[in-house]
Amino acid sequence: MKSALLTSIALLTLSSFAAAQTDSPASGPPATEAPATQTVAPEPSVPVEEGLAAWDTVYAVASHPRCANCHVGPDNIPVWSGPSYGARQPHGMHVSGGESRIGAEFIQCQTCHMETQTGEPHAAPGAPEWHLAPVEQQWIDKSSAEICHQFKDPARNGGRSLEEMALHVRDDKLVAWGWKPGGNREPAPGSAEETYQAIETWAAAGAPCPDS
Ligand code: HEC
Numbered sequence: 001m002k003s004a005l006l007t008s009i010a011l012l013t014l015s016s017f018a019a020a021q022t023d024s025p026a027s028g029p030p031a032t033e034a035p036a037t038q039t040v041a042p043e044p045s046v047p048v049e050e051g052l053a054a055w056d057t058v059y060a061v062a063s064h065p066r067c068a069n070c071h072v073g074p075d076n077i078p079v080w081s082g083p084s085y086g087a088r089q090p091h092g093m094h095v096s097g098g099e100s101r102i103g104a105e106f107i108q109c110q111t112c113h114m115e116t117q118t119g120e121p122h123a124a125p126g127a128p129e130w131h132l133a134p135v136e137q138q139w140i141d142k143s144s145a146e147i148c149h150q151f152k153d154p155a156r157n158g159g160r161s162l163e164e165m166a167l168h169v170r171d172d173k174l175v176a177w178g179w180k181p182g183g184n185r186e187p188a189p190g191s192a193e194e195t196y197q198a199i200e201t202w203a204a205a206g207a208p209c210p211d212s
């Protein structure tokens with residue numbers, strides 16, 4: 001019964017579509033088409049408002065100092081900011097990532113930033129392969145809309161699908177440091193798992209971006 005009903009809806013949809021295509025004046029008023037179109041073009045599984053709310057959660061993480069201090073611009077200089085640092089300032093000791101973003105031109109990040117950390121206040125925090133994010137993944141000083149658009153653009157996110165972005169946030173060890181930063185640094189909001197879920201929800205809503 002149910003499948004017969006669905007088939008007839010599908011046929012109705014096809015015929016009204018065909019009628020619309022021919023642009024014939026005899027095709028009648030479009031009122032009957034409204035319910036049928038839903039079976040043709042499936043809506044995203046999550047409403048846009050819910051997707052935008054989920055993006056706010058992602059943005060709160062991306063713009064937090066524990067993430068943004070490494071996602072810096074073309075000056076290649078990591079940032080010290082957040083409550084434990086006082087006023088925002090460039091990384092001390094004249095550190096620069098250089099174009100390599102790993103400090104190869106000056107002193108390598110991993111000279112001081114080890115794989116693990118002591119947890120002492122003001123000691124260099126540690127996580128595997130500590131270095132700056134690529135310049136096209138700059139988050140610091142960018143608006144929510146700007147980060148949103150680059151976040152879903154494979155040309156600017158390391159060639160990742162939205163699912164791969166979600167998994168990177170859930171599983172990457174460098175990202176994980178943001179929630180366990182050691183010393184008296186303030187952790188990024190929420191958790192890796194919650195941020196992963198927020199990216200999934202945002203993606204299911206069609207990855208909508210805010211206006212600003
Ligand atoms: C000479 C040692 C040294 C080198 C080299 C170094 N750092 Fe640091 N870095 C530190 C110390 C120490 C701190 C913590 C300062 C504090 O907590 O007051 C720090 C903190 C940071 C922070 C702030 C983390 C936070 O809490 O949000 C970032 C980002 C950072 N370093 C990135 C880098 C990058 C990228 C490189 C390589 C381009 C690098 N560092 C090279 C010693 C170093």
Ligand code: HEC
Pocket residue numbers: 061062066067068070071130131132133134137150151156157158165168169174175176177178179188
């Ligand atoms: C120590 C520096 C550092 C910190 C801190 C850091 N990242 Fe990154 N991030 C990187 C590097 C390096 C890459 C590039 C890795 C790659 O492409 O394999 C990257 C890439 C990413 C990517 C994928 C590409 C893109 O468009 O950005 C995401 C997502 C990401 N980071 C999320 C985070 C989140 C969330 C936090 C905070 C919880 C964070 N990162 C903190 C260095 C950092």
